[in-house]
Amino acid sequence: MRIGHGYDVHRLVSDRPLVLGGVTVPSQMGLLGHSDADVLVHAVMDALLGAAGLGDIGRHFPDQDPSYLGADSLKLLDHVMVLLRQNGWRVGNVDATILAQRPKLAPYLDQMRDNLAVRMGVEPERVNVKATTEEGLGFTGAGEGIAAHAVCLLEQRTTV
Ligand code: MG
Numbered sequence: 435m436r437i438g439h440g441y442d443v444h445r446l447v448s449d450r451p452l453v454l455g456g457v458t459v460p461s462q463m464g465l466l467g468h469s470d471a472d473v474l475v476h477a478v479m480d481a482l483l484g485a486a487g488l489g490d491i492g493r494h495f496p497d498q499d500p501s502y503l504g505a506d507s508l509k510l511l512d513h514v515m516v517l518l519r520q521n522g523w524r525v526g527n528v529d530a531t532i533l534a535q536r537p538k539l540a541p542y543l544d545q546m547r548d549n550l551a552v553r554m555g556v557e558p559e560r561v562n563v564k565a566t567t568e569e570g571l572g573f574t575g576a577g578e579g580i581a582a583h584a585v586c587l588l589e590q591r592t593t594v
Pocket of ligand 1: 467
């Protein structure tokens with residue numbers, strides 16, 4: 435088994451949709467980024483790549499590459515899963531936390547979990563998505579951005 439950790443931050447701006455875990459969350463502000471800026475999926479991908487010893491998403495999906503402009507991050511996750519399978523890994527579990535002052539994310543967390551589970555090819559019980567505020571402190575508390583942490587466990591596949 436191998437453990438991995440991922441962390442990501444994106445800035446909140448007024449003229450973008452807010453996409454988290456593949457769910458477009460109703461919000462007056464959205465995350466700025468080269469892709470769809472899905473900070474949760476980015477943290478999860480970095481955890482997966484980290485556990486597999488395959489670097490990070492900046493290496494696999496460079497910001498300068500126009501083919502990733504506006505990219506659906508769940509499609510990037512599909513690519514990460516191909517890399518994991520090629521290297522003999524499957525997902526044991528993923529646990530993630532979104533740090534956001536607003537909007538309230540609780541109604542959307544189950545859909546985010548389901549989206550991640552489907553794309554990673556595991557039962558929903560192996561995926562957990564949480565959200566918390568930081569009590570008004572720091573850049574997430576000020577509503578300047580949203581951050582996400584993720585940890586994962588990868589297991590060596592016994593049959594490929
Ligand atoms: Mg990112």
